[in-house]
Amino acid sequence: MGVDFTLNGKPRSFAGDPRTSLLHALRDDFRLTGAKDVCGEGFCGACIIYVDGEPKTSCLLPVGALQGTEITTIEGIGNVDTLNPVQQAFIDFDVVQCGMCFPGMVMTLTHYLKDNPRPSRAEVKAALTGNICRCTGYERIIDAVMSLHNSASGEVRT
């Protein structure tokens, strides 16, 4: 018997060892390599995905705990033609360097901005506590996020 869940809107089943981390299942079995395998300890946030809409670190989630859930990865929140607003802002502000941390950053920030559409810089930094970037100085990332609600209309771009 496998574990059944929805992955980026499609029904999927996993028949391997249920103690396997979702991160490894995503990358090795489902060929979704957007979530990155970095620290494996819950510190860096490069592996963040949503379970039922909530950002979690997939490196610490065994697939066996996910029966019946809805999983969304970075591959499922936008597409090549229509980027998610956070992704678009990251491009506009030329934020990305090596890119290792960015899938996780986009997942964290997209969720955060839904509930907090007009955050301060300090709040954005607090929201990014669990997303570590080894390349950038973070400030440009924050600039990009601030642009989303400092836009002419004062609204979050959707």
Added chain:
Amino acid sequence: MEQRFKYPPSVEDAVSALGDSAVLFAGGTWVMRAPLRDEDCEKTFISLAKIPELHLVSVNDAGVKIGALVTHHALAAISDVPEMTALVQAAGRSANPAIRRMATVGGNICAKDFAAADLVPALLALGAEVEVQSFEGAASLTLEDYLQTRSTRPSTEILTSIHIPRHSGRSAHARGLLRQAGEYPVANVSVYLEPDQNGAINAARIAVGSVESTPKRWHALEAAVSGQPFGRLSISDLAQSLTQEFTPRDGVDAPATYRLRILPRLVAQAFADAMGQLERSA
């Protein structure tokens, strides 16, 4: 699936499923890192997720009851128990947002090799009791007693809930970090303070985590401050004079001496916070 990942429907069933080849699974943030600690990874996961009462928080006049599976995220959102601020702060500042959605209070207490827990000192300062269940049935004991016996408790016992008696004082939690956030505290301190009518300390509970391998109450400092007028307390000097109560641990994050060095500052910070709350509530 049934073999290596079990979902017992009740605490009794979970107790029967336990044993040397099984490990309890709550939030997963400790268990999933067993390979990194070179521990046995072939154990069957016994998940508690399908036991409804373990997810509940209930508040009444007698106290606050917290199920073992309540997450840090859920604890951080409790806003109607003013004396419990230390726990709310500890829950809301520990680790990072994604981990706080996963890590549970039961796991924080039961991960016996985890020295840097944030919730445990807060619960100690709040005088918490824990309820455990084993083949012998349910029993309750103080968290302080639980921690003292933690390393030798039977592997077939489950910590099911935490009980915090209601109090009239105020509490606060302070964490010493090398960066601003997102890592384990080098040391942490929770205090609970209750004034008497004359503006002196009627009761104080002070707990320290991450300095030794297990969080503990700082009874000598509690005794030293009790009866003292709030206004004339030089708390960091007092704390400084009593740091010999600890045998600090060395770690890759910080040497033992550093943990002790920042302790008086953290105590002062937590005191100032709790005293501020008392003033505002007066």
